[in-house]
Amino acid sequence: MTEQYALSGVQRAAVVLLSLGEQQAAEVLKHMGAKEVQKLGVAMTSVGGVSRQEVEKVIDEFVNTLEQPNIGSGADEYVRSVLVQALGEERASSLIDRILLGRNTTGLDTLKWMEPRAIADLVRNEHPQIIAIVLSHLDGDQAAEALKFLPERTRADVLIRIATLDGIPPHALNELNDVMAKQFAGNQNLKSSTIGGIRVAANILNFMDGGQDEVILGAISQIDEPLTGRIRDLMFVFDNLAEIDDRAMQTVLREVPADKLALALRGADAKVREKITSNMSQRAAEMLVEDMEARGPVRLAEVEAAQKEILTIVRKMADDGTIQLAVKAEVFV
Template sequence: MSKVQQAAILLMSMGENDAAQVLKHMGPKEVQKVGTAMSQLNNVQQFEVEGVISNFLDEVRTLTGLGMGSDGYIRNMLVSALGEDKANGLIDRILLGGNTTGLDTLKWMESRSVADIIRNEHPQIQAIVMAYLDSDQAAEIMSYFPDKVRLDIMMRVASLDTVQPSALQELNDILEKQFSGNAGSQTKAMGGVKVAAEIMNNLESSIEAELMESIKEVDEDLGTQIQDLMFVFDNLKDVDDRGIQALLREVSSEILIVALKGADEGLQEKIFKNMSKRAAELLRDDLEAKGPVRLSEVEGAQKEILTIARRMADAGEIMLGGGGEQMV
């Protein structure tokens, strides 16, 4: 049972009001993941519920009251760790319980709705939105645009460096929100080749290949830079053994089997050698017994594993090595 499934069972056991209080402290992606897991719960056994609650209580027993009521400490710590520009955006979300406006509201919206909101706006505004949002949400929004629009947006995202306050203010006007003094007078670092590569990583494979070809037709050097920073499933061969072992603990066997159906022999062997002998034998047997799988299912499973890998890399749990350069 994954951590998300355990969280879903725990929340379902708490009752509506208490569960709602917990969800208020989560971000949009966390709410979506847990909500999806809750909707998929079916025939949960009593012993499973008891096991989840027991695990939760074990975790809680290790906690203390240290840090309660320490808003000032948190502010100083974030500014010291991230710098004032990066910390300011986090401070409001953390300390104000998600009471945020402007661009942050888009993170809670359906991707199709965001696409509809910015569909008729200037491409530069669209690019700023894509650069601001998480790469997986940006990729989903991009899928609702025509090919030519996707190309224009991606070229602009890759070329972004800083954004003037006036541009942010224009975007706020579109969203009918006001940053008030939050926009400040300093430019904001946003976008760039790495952001473009992260968005590309999250696109459907067919869209990704077509868009990459179009980018290279316009600017071959830029296309190569983006491609070099992209991390694809085959790049898992470059992750060290400890990282692979950590990743495998977070991936369900069902997803792994489907993903490996489309992997080359070298990557399969990399996975096998980082499992126990018994587990590797079972996985080999399951792969051989697995019938034909649609390519779209294989690509979906691989994307899911890559999403977990990137999340773990962002948390510093593993190091990804793609395109000849390490990404963390």
């Protein structure tokens, strides 16, 4: 196993769970969200062939990570640091408040912990401006999922309103928060009224399924063509991988499954292929090309799904500060 194809973070977690045994692994999974369970489940079924030596190495790393002297001393800061690293500063803040400060989340913050379909059901009958404010308050992937469940005729209108939001008065945001708080028993301690904007709209569209982003952009262009161009300028698509620096690409390649990479590159621009292979060892690049050629014809939907999965990894790494993306994609940095 070459360095380029070393176990990813999810695969290492899968090895640890498989080593625990069924009962203990099940107890751990109970405390995870649906997305995390799904990712780990897939990883647990695909890490076959890992040598005993590699398993021991993963377990040793895991044990070393657990070593924290003076448990209880400085636990608050430890929990805060872990949550921020895992979720990002903004998304972690409300959870930190609940855990460390004993405060309830605000009405709008509560939405961040709801399923996208439930969010869409909650706001579908509201004015598009209200929907735009609510979606702007969510993370990009969650907002994109919620947008999918809204009527098609509403989506472009909502995206235009998100892109043209330039903050709203604190009292107006508090009033909206009060409406949500009544349903979730939250409070009304909002920290900021600066939400929305072209970057937020671009970020949401980046998480839409292949084709849906173009449908929405097409509808927006009929209303405001210059705005469409400004949104496109801030979107980060698969071909933009050619623009990131070599160190960032090498970091990305350590986290991307080899089979997904081979599939995604079937529909990629030549510049992207060159960027990726030039940041791999010669043997790893040869294996990648061989894998691509051995697959034969594949459906476009499979290629787009693989590209989307890789982009999700890249965006997550950019959000976490692990890598820096090109200036054009500064929405994620």
